[in-house]
Amino acid sequence: MIDLLGAGESGFGQFNALTITATLGVVTATLALWTIMRPNRFPPGPRGLPIVGSIFSLNDSPEVVFGEWAKRYGDIFGFKAGERWMVVLNRQALIKEAVLKQGVDFAGRPDFYSVNIFTEGFKDIVFSPYSETWKLHRKLAHSALRHFATGKPLQGLISSVYPKVEKKLAMTEGQPIDPKVLITLIMYNVLAQMCFGLSYELEDPNVTQWMDVNNDVNEKLGLGLAADIFSWAKYIPTSGPRMIKEITETMFGFLRSQVDEAREHYDPENINDFYSLLLKAQEDARKEGENVDKLTDTHIFQTVADIFGAGIQTTVETLYWAMALLVTYPEIQAKIRAEIDDVIGRDRLPTINDRGNLPYTEASLYEVLRYSSIAPIAVPHATSRDTEFGGYHIPKGTTVMINTHSMHYDPQEWDQPDKFLPEHFLDDGGTIREHPPSFLPFGAGRRGCLGEAVAKADLFLIFTWFLQNYTFSKAPGKESEDILKMIPKTASGRLLLSYEIMINKRD
Template sequence: MIDLLGGAESSFGQLNALTITATLGVVTATLALWSIMRPKGFPPGPRGLPIVGSIFSMNDSPEVIFDKWSKKYGDIFGVKIGERWMVVLNGQALIKEAVIKQGVDFADRPDFYSMKIFTEGFKDIAFSPYSETWKLHRKLAHTALRHFATGKPLQDLISSVYPKIEKYLAEKEGKPVDPKLLLTLLMYNVLTQMCFGQSKELEDPTIVAWKDMNDDINEGVGLGLAADFFSWARYVPTSGPKMIKDTTDKLLGYLRSMVDESRKQYDPENINDFYSLLLKAQDDARKEGENVDKMTDTHIFQTISDIFGAGIQTTVETLYWALALLATYPEIQAKVKTEVNDVIGRNRLPTINDRGKLPYTEATLYEVMRYSSIAPTAVPRATTRDTKLGGYSIPKGTMVMMNTYSMHFDPQEWDQPDKFLPDHFLDTSGTVRDHPPSFLPFGAGRRGCLGEAVAKADLFLIFTWFMQNYTFSRVPGKESEDILKMIPQTAAGRLLRPYEVMIQKHDQ
C-alpha cells in the first residue's frame, strides 16, 4: 500500500514538474512572440527576432541599413531594436512633416543610458527631455550666441587665431599634416575665448588630449551600448558603460578647469562671454526666486558643455571633409581659389559681408555639407505623445530617426547625388541655392541645431581664409590613396578616418 502510494506520489511529482516546465515554456514563448508584436497601426518593417528584435541586422552604419530597409518597406518604417520600438523617416516630405508641422509631437529624446552618464542625468540641452527646463536653457544659449557669436565680434574672434595657425603651418612646411589636429586647435582657441574669455596657446596640451579623447569616444561607442537598448544591461558590469564614464570624467574634467577659472573671474557688471552670461542668469533666478531648480550648477555646466563641444565638433568635422575633398578634386579647389582671389584679393581678410559675393565658394561649402552628411540620421528623437504620421500610429515615447542622408542623396532631388559637384547648389544664373528642398544639414524645428547661423559663419570665414592663403594637396607618392574613407559602423556620424595632406602657403 505504501509502495503504491509512494509510486503515485512520485508520478504526481513528475507530472507536476512537467506541467510547470510546459507552463514556463508557454509563457516564455508567449512573451517572446509578444516582444515582436507591433503596436496597433504601427508602420511596417523588419520582423526581427524575439527579445532582441532586429539588433543583429544593425551590422553597418545606420544610414546604410535604413536605405536598404526603405527600399523594401517605404519612406516610413518601424523596427524593434532590443527593447525599443523605433520609427525611421526617410525623404524630405515625411521628415519636414514631423519636425516642422508636428514639431512638438517629435521634440523629445530617447533616454539612452550612455547619454544619461554623459549629461549627468540629462541636464544638458542636446539630449535632455522636451520640458520647461530644456526650453529655458535653449533660450539662454540662444541669447548667448546672439550676443557673442554674430557679425564683427565673431569675425574678429576667428581672425585673432589666424597668426597662431600661420606659425603652426610654417613649422610644418614640406611635411604631411593631419588637418584634424590643426582644425581642432583652431576651433578650441575660438571657443575658449567665446565661452570663457580665455586665450590659450595653440598647442596647449589640454587641447591635444581633449581632441584625442573626443575621437576615442566617437569611435569607441560604435552603434551604441547594450544598456541603451536593454534596460537590464545597465546592471551588468560590462566595459561599455565604464568606458563612457571614464571618458566622460576626463572630457568634462578638461572643461571644469576652465569653468572653475572663469567662475573666479566672474563679474556680474562685466558680462563678456557665454559662461558669464549663464552665471548672471543663475544669479538673477536666485534673486527672483524663480527657476532655481532649473538653474543648478550642473545645468549651467552642461549647457556650456553643449555650446563648447558642439561648436567645435560640427565645424571641425565639416572642414575636415572639405579639405579632404578639395585635395581629392584639385580642379574644384582651383576654381574656389580663383573666385576668392578675384573678389577678395590678398590684402585683406575675408569678412561676413563677403557672403553673397562668392557663389562658387559658398556652393562648394554647401556641397561639402550635403556630400559629407556628417550627421546622417541626426540626433535621435522621441515622441512626446501618441501621434500619427504618414497614415500610421506612433505611440508616445517611440524612438524616431530622421534619415536626412536619404534627403541628401535622393536621386529624384539631385542630379548624380553620389558625385561631389558644387553645381548642385548653383542655379542656371550662377546664383547660390542655399535652401534646396532636400537639404537639411542642421535639422529643423524645435530640435534644430541651435548654432546653425554661427556654424555657417564659422565655416565660411575659415574655409575662405584657407583658400585665400593655402593649397591642400595629396602627399607625394600617395596620390592614389583614398583619403575619403570613413570610420565604419558608428552612430557618431559619417566621420573620416585620419588622413594626411600637404599644406603649402601661397607666395605673397
Template structure:
C-alpha cells in the same frame, strides 16, 4: 498494493514535472514572441527576433541599413531594438512634416543611459527632454550666441587665431600633415575665447588631451550601450557605463577648469563671454526667486558644455572633410581660388559681408555639408504624445530617427548624388542655392541646431581664408591612394579615418 501506489505516485510526479516544463516553455515562447508583436497601426518594418528585435540586423552603418529597409517598407518604417520601438523617417516630405509641422509632437528625446551619463541626468540642451527647463536653457544659449558669436565680434575672434595657424603651418611646410589636429586646435581657441574669454597656444597639451579623449569616445562608444536598449543591462557587471563615465569626466575635466577660472573672475558689470552671461542669468534668477531649480550649477555647466563641444566638433569634422575633398578634386579647388582672388584678392581677410559675393565658394561649402553628411541621422527624437503620422499611429515615448542622409542622397532630388559636385548648389543664373528643399544639415524645428547661424559663419570665414592662402594636395607618391575613408559604425556620424595631405602656402 504499496508498490503500485508508489509507482503511481512516481508516474504522477513525472507527469507533473513534464507538464510544468512544457507550460513554462510555452509561456516563455509566448512572451518572447510577444516582444515583437507590433503596436496597433504601427509603421511596417523588419519583424526581428524575439527579445532582441532587429538590433543585430543593423550590421552596417545605420544610414546604409535604413536605406535598404526604406526600399522594402517605405519612407516611414518601424522596428524593435531590444525593448525599444523605433520609427525611422526618410526623405524630405516626411521629415519636414515631423520637424516643422508637428514639431512639438516629435520634440522629445529618448532616455538612453548613455545620454543620461553624458548630460549628468539630462540637464543639458542636446539630450534633455522637452520641458520648460529645456526651453529656458535653449533661450539663454541662443541669446548668448547672438550676443557673442555674430557679425564683426565673431569675425574678429576667428581672425585672431589665424597667426597661430600660420605659424604652425610654416613649421610643417613641405611635410605631410594630418589637418585634424590643426583644425581642432584652431576651433578650440575660438570657442575658448567665445565661451570663457581665454586664449590658448595651439600646442597646449590640455587641448590635445581633450581632442584625444573625444576620439576615444567615438572609438569605444560605437552605436551605444546595451543598456540603451535593454533596461536590465544596466545591472550587469559590464564596463561600458563605467568606461563612458570615466571618458566623460576626462572630456569635461579641462572644461571644468575653465569654468572655475571664469567663475572666480566673474564680474556682473563686465559680461564679455558666454559663460559669464549664463552666470548672470543664474544670479538674476536667485535674486528674483524664479527658475532657481532650472539654473543650477550643473544645468549651467551642461549648457556651456553643449555650446563648447558642438561648436568645435561640427566645424572640425566639416573642415576635415573639406580638405580631403579639395585635395581629391584639385580642379574644384582651383575654381574656388580664382573666384576668391577675383572678389577678395590677397590683401585683406574674408569678412561676413563677402557672403553672397562668392557663389561657387559657398556652393562648394554647402556641397561639403551635403556630401559628408557628418550627422546622417540626427540626434534621436522621441514622441511627446500619441501621434498620428503618415497614416500610422506612433505611441508616446517612441524613439524617432530622422534620416537626414536619405534627403542628402535622394536621387529624386539630386542629379548624381553620389558625386561631389558644387554645381548641386548653383542655379542656371550662377547664383548659389543655399536652401534646396532636400538639404537639412543642421536639422530644423524645435530641436534644430541652435548654433546653425554661428556654424555657417565659422565655416565660411575659415574655409575661405584657408582657400585664399593655402593649397591642399595629396602626398607626393600617394596620389592614387583614397583618403575619403570613413570610420565604420560610429555613433557620432560619418567620420573620416585619419589621413595626411600637403598644406602649402600659396606663392
C-alpha cells in the same frame, strides 16, 4: 496493490513534471513572441527576434541598413531594438512633416542610460527632455550666441587665431600633415575665447590632451550601452557604465578648469563671454526667486559644454571633409580660389559680408555639407505624446530616427547625388539658389541645431581664408591614392578618419 500505487504515484509525478515543463515552455514562448508583437497600427518593418528584436540586423552603418529597409517597407518603418520600439523617417517630405508641422509631437529625446551618465541626468540642451527647463536654456544659449558669435565679434575671434595657424604651417612647410589636428586646435581656441574669454597657444598641452580625450569619448560613447535598450542591464555590474563615467569625467575635467578660471574673473558689469552671460542669468534668477531650480550650476555647466563640444566637432568634421574633397578635385579648388582672388583679393581678410558675393565658394561649402553628411542619422528624437503620423499610430516615448542621409542622397531630389558637384546649389546663372528642400545638415524645428548660424559663419570664414592663402594637394608618392576611398563606411568610423596632405603657402 502497494507496487501498483507506487507506480501510479510515480507516473502522476512524471505527468506533473511534464505538465509544468510544457506550461513553462508555452509561457516563455508566448512572452518571447509578445516582445516582438507590434503595437496597434504601428508602422511596418522587420519582425526581428524575440527578446533582442532587430539589433543583429543592424550589421552595417545605420544609413545603409535603413536605406535597404526603406526599399522594402516604405519611407516610414518601425522595428524593435531590445525593449525599445523605434521608428525611422526617410526622405524630405516625411522628415519635414515631423519636425516642422508636428514639431511638438517629435520634440522629445529617448532616455538612453549612457546619455543620462554623460549629461549628469539630462541637464544639457541637446539630449534633455522637451520641457520648460530645456526651453529656458535654449533661449539663453540662443541669446548668448547671437551676442557673442555673430558679425564682427565672431570675425575678431577667428582672425585672432590666424597668426598662430600661419606660424604652425610655416614650421611644417613641405611636410605632409594631418589637418584634423590643426583644424581642431583652431576651433578649440575660437570656442575657448567665445565661451570662457580664454586664449591659448595653438598647441597648449591641455588643448591637445582634451582633443585626445574627446576622440575617446566619441568613439566609446557612440557605441552606447546594453542598458540603453535593455532597462534591466543597468542593474548588472559591468565595465561599460564605469568606462563612460571615467572618460566623461576626464573630458569634463578640462572644461571645469576653464569654468573655474572664468568664474574667478566674472564681472556682472562686464559680460564678455558665453559663460558669464549664463552666470548673470543665474544670479538674476536667485535675486528674483524665479527659475532657480532650472539654473543650477550643473545645468549651466552642461549648457556651455554642449556649445563648446558641439561647436568644435561639427566645424572640424566639415572642414576635414572639405580638405579631402578639395585635394580630390583640384579643378574645383582652383575655381574657388580664382573667385576669392577676384572678389576679395589677397590684401584683406574675408568677412561675413563677403557671403553672397562668392557664390561658387558658398555652393562648394554647401555641397561639402550634403556630400559628407557627417551626421547621417540625426540625434534621435522621441515622441512626446501618442501621435498620429503618416497614417500610423506612434505611441508616446517611441524613439524616432531621422535619416538625413536619405534626403542628401535621394536620386529623386538630386542630379547625380553620388558625385561632389557644387552646381547642386547654383542656378543656371551661376548664383546661389534657394536651398533645395532635400537639404537638412543642421536639422530643423524645435530640435534644430542651436548653433547653425554660427557654424555656417565659422565654416565660411575659415574655409575662405585657407583657400585665399594656401593650396592643398596629395602627399608626394601618394598621388595615385584616393583619399575618399579611405573614408570608413560606418558613421562612427568616419569620426576617426585620418589622412595626410600637403598644405603649402601660396606664392
